[in-house]
Amino acid sequence: QKEVEQNSGPLSVPEGAIASLNCTYSDRGSQSFFWYRQYSGKSPELIMFIYSNGDKEDGRFTAQLNKASQYVSLLIRDSQPSDSATYLCAVNNAGNMLTFGGGTRLMVKP
Amino acid sequence: DTAVSQTPKYLVTQMGNDKSIKCEQNLGHDTMYWYKQDSKKFLKIMFSYNNKELIINETVPNRFSPKSPDKAHLNLHINSLELGDSAVYFCASSQDGGNMNTEAFFGQGTRLTVV
Numbered sequence: 001q002k003e004v005e006q007n008s009g010p011l012s013v014p015e016g017a018i019a020s021l022n023c024t025y026s027d028r029g030s031q032s033f034f035w036y037r038q039y040s041g042k043s044p045e046l047i048m049f050i051y052s053n054g055d056k057e058d059g060r061f062t063a064q065l066n067k068a069s070q071y072v073s074l075l076i077r078d079s080q081p082s083d084s085a086t087y088l089c090a091v092n093n094a095g096n097m098l099t100f101g102g103g104t105r106l107m108v109k110p
Numbered sequence: 111d112t113a114v115s116q117t118p119k120y121l122v123t124q125m126g127n128d129k130s131i132k133c134e135q136n137l138g139h140d141t142m143y144w145y146k147q148d149s150k151k152f153l154k155i156m157f158s159y160n161n162k163e164l165i166i167n168e169t170v171p172n173r174f175s176p177k178s179p180d181k182a183h184l185n186l187h188i189n190s191l192e193l194g195d196s197a198v199y200f201c202a203s204s205q206d207g208g209n210m211n212t213e214a215f216f217g218q219g220t221r222l223t224v225v
Contacts, residue, residue, distance in 0.1 A: 034213065043200060043216040044153065086151060090214075097143070097165065098214055100153040 004091050006101035014109055019076040021104050023089030026070070033065055033072045034090040034098065044088055047074070079108040113137050116201045116217035123191055124225055131186045131220045133201030142184035143214065144176060145200040153200070159184055191224045198222070 003026045013019045021035075032051040036044035050056045050063040050072065062075040076083055089101040116133040123129050135142060141160040147153045157176045158165040164176065173189045188195060201217040 032212065038151075043218050045216070046213050049213060088153060092212055097155050097158045098212070099155065100145075102150070102152045 004089055004099050004101035006087075006089050006104045008102055009105040010107050011104055012107045012109060013079050015079060015081060017079050017108075019079045019083065019106055019108070021074040021076070021087050021089075021106065023072045023074075023101055024070055025072070025089075025091045025099075027091065027093050027099075028067075028070065030091045030093055032092040033063070034092070035061075035063060035072075035074045036088040036090060036100075038086045038088055038103065040085075047087075076106075079106075081108050081110050084108045112218075113215050114201055114203055114217040116199075116220055118220060119218060120221050120223075122223045122225065125191055125193060127191050128187070128189045129191060129222075130188070131199055131201075131222075133184050133186070133217055134182055135201075135203040135215070136182065137203055137205075137215060139203040139205050139215075140181065141204050141212075142178070143202040143204070144184065144186050145202060145216075147198045147200060147219070149197070156186075157184075188222075193224050196222055196224045 005024045034049045035047045037047050038044045048058050048063050050065045056063045060077045064073045084107050086103040086105045088103045090098040114135045143158050144156040145153050156170045175187045177185045198219045198221050200219050202214040204212045204214045
């Protein structure tokens, strides 16, 4: 069973702080990794993807990938209340299908 | 323009009924998917389909069947609905670009309630 694991949270951070979201995956053959954000009652939307070891930055978001440790993370700098949502880690396995983790609920308090 | 659209948005039906959810994408993507999101928000792949092959998650009951009249449409048929089928069903599509950058675009979801 190919799995993607996330802490369900909620992760609570004050406004302006750095939120750190973590994800581990079991399939060593996984090629690409995605972070989606899902607001309550809405559909998931892509924040960013990463497929090389190291860091990838996009605005306030930084994705980090460590294939040796089978670990991917998302950092959100200067967290805003509007960042409050569930963050879904997804891994692209063979067969071109995304396997999602259970999501981490983030709460940013003003 | 809505990239991935699915209808209906809400569906309430009785146990034992047969129902369909429609999905259309105007992105020109090669691959479409159906996901189920349960009450615990866990998003689980049900089907992956392109014009070459259908990949089925083996845990999906055979009461569920995808139907694709063309590349832009993937409908979901559910027979003999059960209480446990209540969930939000998401359609998605992606460009079949191999293992890189296969971002999936999601429809707005269909909340199915079986009573």
